[in-house]
Amino acid sequence: MPTISFIQPKGGAGKSTSALILALELAKGASTALIDADPNAPIVKWHARGGRADNLTIIEADRERSIFDQIEDAERQTAFVVVDTEGVADLRAAHAISASDLVIVPSQGSALDQDNAARAIKLITDQERPMRRTIPHAVLLTRVSAAIQSRGLKAAEQQLVEHGVDLFDTRLIEREAFKAMFSFNTTLDDLGPEDVSGLERARDNAMAFTAEVVQRLKTLSGQGEAAAGRRAEDVRAGA
Amino acid sequence: MSEPEHERHDPFGGEHLIDDLAGFQPRGEGESRPRPDIDELEALAAASGFADRRPGRPRTVKEPTKTLQFRLPESLVDAFHEAAYAEFGPKHGAKTGLFLKLWTAYQESKTGEC
Numbered sequence A: 001m002p003t004i005s006f007i008q009p010k011g012g013a014g015k016s017t018s019a020l021i022l023a024l025e026l027a028k029g030a031s032t033a034l035i036d037a038d039p040n041a042p043i044v045k046w047h048a049r050g051g052r053a054d055n056l057t058i059i060e061a062d063r064e065r066s067i068f069d070q071i072e073d074a075e076r077q078t079a080f081v082v083v084d085t086e087g088v089a090d091l092r093a094a095h096a097i098s099a100s101d102l103v104i105v106p107s108q109g110s111a112l113d114q115d116n117a118a119r120a121i122k123l124i125t126d127q128e129r130p131m132r133r134t135i136p137h138a139v140l141l142t143r144v145s146a147a148i149q150s151r152g153l154k155a156a157e158q159q160l161v162e163h164g165v166d167l168f169d170t171r172l173i174e175r176e177a178f179k180a181m182f183s184f185n186t187t188l189d190d191l192g193p194e195d196v197s198g199l200e201r202a203r204d205n206a207m208a209f210t211a212e213v214v215q216r217l218k219t220l221s222g223q224g225e226a227a228a229g230r231r232a233e234d235v236r237a238g239a
Numbered sequence B: 001m002s003e004p005e006h007e008r009h010d011p012f013g014g015e016h017l018i019d020d021l022a023g024f025q026p027r028g029e030g031e032s033r034p035r036p037d038i039d040e041l042e043a044l045a046a047a048s049g050f051a052d053r054r055p056g057r058p059r060t061v062k063e064p065t066k067t068l069q070f071r072l073p074e075s076l077v078d079a080f081h082e083a084a085y086a087e088f089g090p091k092h093g094a095k096t097g098l099f100l101k102l103w104t105a106y107q108e109s110k111t112g113e114c
Helices: A015-026 A042-048 A067-077 A091-098 A111-131 A151-162 A176-183 A199-221 A225-237 B014-022 B038-047 B074-088 B094-113
Strands: A003-006 A032-037 A056-060 A080-085 A102-107 A137-141
Touching: A003 A015, A003 A067, A003 A091, A015 A032, A015 A042, A015 A080, A015 A102, A015 A176, A015 A199, A032 A042, A032 A067, A042 A056, A042 A176, A056 A067, A067 A080, A067 A091, A080 A091, A091 A111, A091 B038, A102 A111, A102 A199, A111 A137, A111 A151, A111 B038, A137 A151, A176 A199, A199 B014, B074 B094
Parallel strands: A003 A080, A003 A102, A032 A056, A032 A080, A102 A137
Antiparallel strands: none
């Protein structure tokens, strides 16, 4: 039932790749819908060219219909709904946020990505008061170099922590296997070591990311309910 | 192309993850999400620069703004600030909001006179 949206008003941050990775991993254990709300339709194209997995339904968002309604419809059909949005500051991102249990803001850690991540986070927190609930969100560092940690990335990470931004422990590493999912219109599980290098590490990375998402959702829906309620009270009180 | 599942290294315990995933279910027919106030949501989005980019939709063209500056007795300015915050909350745009409200009321009062 949880809906997880990927929001970043800048292109190239790895939104679609992260969304596809998460949806494919979730679909291994539960029915999952991936709503492609990007007019460039990268996920829909991936699917049309042969990309598919058991338990995974790809939905092309109808731009003339409320994304809120489309998410709600999908939530009645599948256990998880993942929403990939356009890499621009689009109103539909705001609607997707309002219907989300968790918003993931992918960022490469560059200054430009960070600025746009901050815009997305402001929009999320601005919506909490009228929605009368907290909207859990966290930044996911993406396309991180496996070999070296740049000073820029360290600075970006420190900046996020200083501003109290929740950050995923897992980072998505820049891996050939992630790109290959789109190049070959396939999944990590259907790729073989002869297709790309570092496949096992990519799979581990995808699983670690998914495990962290699921852990966050469990915390929010279960033992974290009381704390979330208290935070919601704080939001209502304007704290 | 795929390799046997058991050969995969699983840092978090794949079986635990699969068990966790199985605990999530589709939303029940009777359950629904709380709906946002669309006007309020879209106003917030627009204020953050998130626009309606659907094809064929009119783009809102923002008229350029100018500064309006004049001096008034301090007590009057303080009272205006207090009224603005009381009416619109302690946020950016409260004073402009109160001024526009007064201006609208003034324009309407003129129309009523005709």
